[in-house]
Amino acid sequence: MPWILKKKCIACKKCVKRCPVDAISMSKSKAVIDDHTCIFCGKCVKVCPVHAILGEREKVKVDVESNIKSFLKKMKKHNGSATNNRILKGELKQLERQKKIIQGTIRELKRFKP
Ligand code: SF4
Ligand code: SF4
Numbered sequence: 001m002p003w004i005l006k007k008k009c010i011a012c013k014k015c016v017k018r019c020p021v022d023a024i025s026m027s028k029s030k031a032v033i034d035d036h037t038c039i040f041c042g043k044c045v046k047v048c049p050v051h052a053i054l055g056e057r058e059k060v061k062v063d064v065e066s067n068i069k070s071f072l073k074k075m076k077k078h079n080g081s082a083t084n085n086r087i088l089k090g091e092l093k094q095l096e097r098q099k100k101i102i103q104g105t106i107r108e109l110k111r112f113k114p
Contacts, residue, residue, distance in 0.1 A: 001038055002045050003059045006030045008052035015044035015053060 011029045023037035024044060031052070033044075045055045054062065071091055075084050 001035060001040055001056075001059075002033060002042065003054045003062075004031050004033060005052045005054065008050050010050055010052070012049060014047045014049065018043050018047040 009030045011026065011031070013026065013031075015031050016024045016026065020041060020043065021037055021039055023034045023039070024031050025034070026032070031044075042055060045053045071087075074087055074091075078084055078087060
């Protein structure tokens with residue numbers, strides 16, 4: 001799903017007009033996407049003049065960077081390497097669990113394919 005960088009949005013409303021399913025509205029002069037209505041066509045990403053809307057690949061990159069940043073912050077708090085190892089193990093365990101949940105959900109959703 002596309003993702004809007006609110007700081008960059010200049011409220012031109014081009015994305016609002018371009019969306020084929022009216023999934024984008026304006027709130028406090030910033031574009032907002034309704035996750036439940038969006039059909040992931042990507043048209044809004046292409047039309048934004050200031051590149052305020054991120055596509056799937058860019059969004060993944062931003063999320064990975066943010067995860068690493070918060071992980072490093074946590075590590076910095078605990079200087080001891082034994083604690084850091086535990087934190088790393090815990091993080092990896094949590095991510096593996098999330099991965100299993102997502103993979104399981106994808107598997108189940110695919111059963112609904114016509
Ligand atoms: S991806 Fe398509 S459906 Fe979703 S908000 Fe953008 S233009 Fe609308
Ligand atoms: S096209 Fe870009 S700048 Fe214009 S309203 Fe949409 S997100 Fe904001």
